[in-house]
Amino acid sequence: MVRAFEYPKKQHNTVKRYNDRGTYQLGPIHSVINNSPVVHVSFTPGPEDRFPAILPMIGVMASYDYPSSTIDEPLDCYLHGYVSSRLMRLARDSEKGLPVCISATKVDGLVLSLTPNSHSYNYRSAVLQGYARPVEEVKEKVWAMEQITNKVVPDRWRHSRVPPDNVEMTSTMILRVQIETGSGKVRHGEPHDEAKDLDREDVTSSVWTGVVPVYETFGEPVPAATNKVKETPLYISSYAKEATISNREQALEAVKE
């Protein structure tokens, strides 16, 4: 039997409510991050700030030291996006790295039940906590840029103008987050109504219940005014089609219990 790696349950990552929905398995948690175009990254700017900060960034789970690691094995989270000088200083100057919280949520359906209180979403969500440090080593940075570019469209890196030149290397900031712990939540299935409502004919005869599937669609690629390549390459057009089909199937699959 293959052992599925799990994140350790600690005070700050234990799922307290609906804990049958909670998961600590690396595979499902990492998949939500890798399938979300954007993750939200939270950090505490400083002791004088009352509010935590959140930045939308691109995040990829991957391992530079063990590049053949699969999605259910221990991985780092590589983040790209606007790294303010303040965030960069915080990440560079703290000994272990800056404590950050990374979160992503995929909504798979609107769950409509008899009464508003049982309404819900079908969803998959992931929260990771770890220490962020800027990637300084050139080889690792180029590798991380490749992971991030191929996250936007698989196989895009080698079909674009690479390698990055010196100016591009310097102007790009990538953070590597060493994950300390994480948790996920998954809700799927039909609406769950209570007997007190299911037994009332006046209610069941008038309130429609069910699920509206929700999924991310990738439309027909639109060439840029400056584009000189006549046909949309297959690695782009088939990704747009296949990712849409797979998202749709996942949303429909989620309706089943």
Place this chain on the structure above:
Amino acid sequence: MVRAFEYPKKQHNTVKRYNDRGTYQLGPIHSVINNSPVVHVSFTPGPEDRFPAILPMIGVMASYDYPSSTIDEPLDCYLHGYVSSRLMRLARDSEKGLPVCISATKVDGLVLSLTPNSHSYNYRSAVLQGYARPVEEVKEKVWAMEQITNKVVPDRWRHSRVPPDNVEMTSTMILRVQIETGSGKVRHGEPHDEAKDLDREDVTSSVWTGVVPVYETFGEPVPAATNKVKETPLYISSYAKEATISNREQALEAVKE
């Protein structure tokens, strides 16, 4: 001329990079929150915690005191989701309310340029900072539950079994966030490449550039096994259709400069 309300620019909400993409106008910022099925809410659990926490929640911008306020006027953010006893205690016990940061991002397209460094998304993002307090007053709480239910599907509240009973009222937690400040970022348009790449024929003849539109699709509603209403009501089926069309149009519109 109508004055568009703006959030005050303070140290912690000023958009520093690509600041032509930044907006402080209430309308566009509030719209992103109201059009996102899920928002991510960050808070600092306590002085002993190293990591900020993030919870995915449902968020709606609305005003209980001035219910006729439009989207570009000052509004509160009502949040619903799992409110842990810890979060509830923090929100209830702090004098002004718990400082929280609320964030949502809509991705409208994958922007593929000649070189990885100019790759981007078309997107709209919003970040709000404010003070969260639990809604205790019964009338306001029922009103907020209606806003949140109608956010999932417009007009759903009055078509479901209402009003909530005592048990439902007690078990539902809603937070009202009084917004202190906020900011938004919008990127739309085609890829922007630099002359150094546009001038290289070997690059432009081999690298396809353009935008892959991305939008949230609502599929055909799937009735629950216990559903007794024969046809899907129009307010649900037409919302699913029209929201999809409008999301698609927005993604295509975003490709234009």
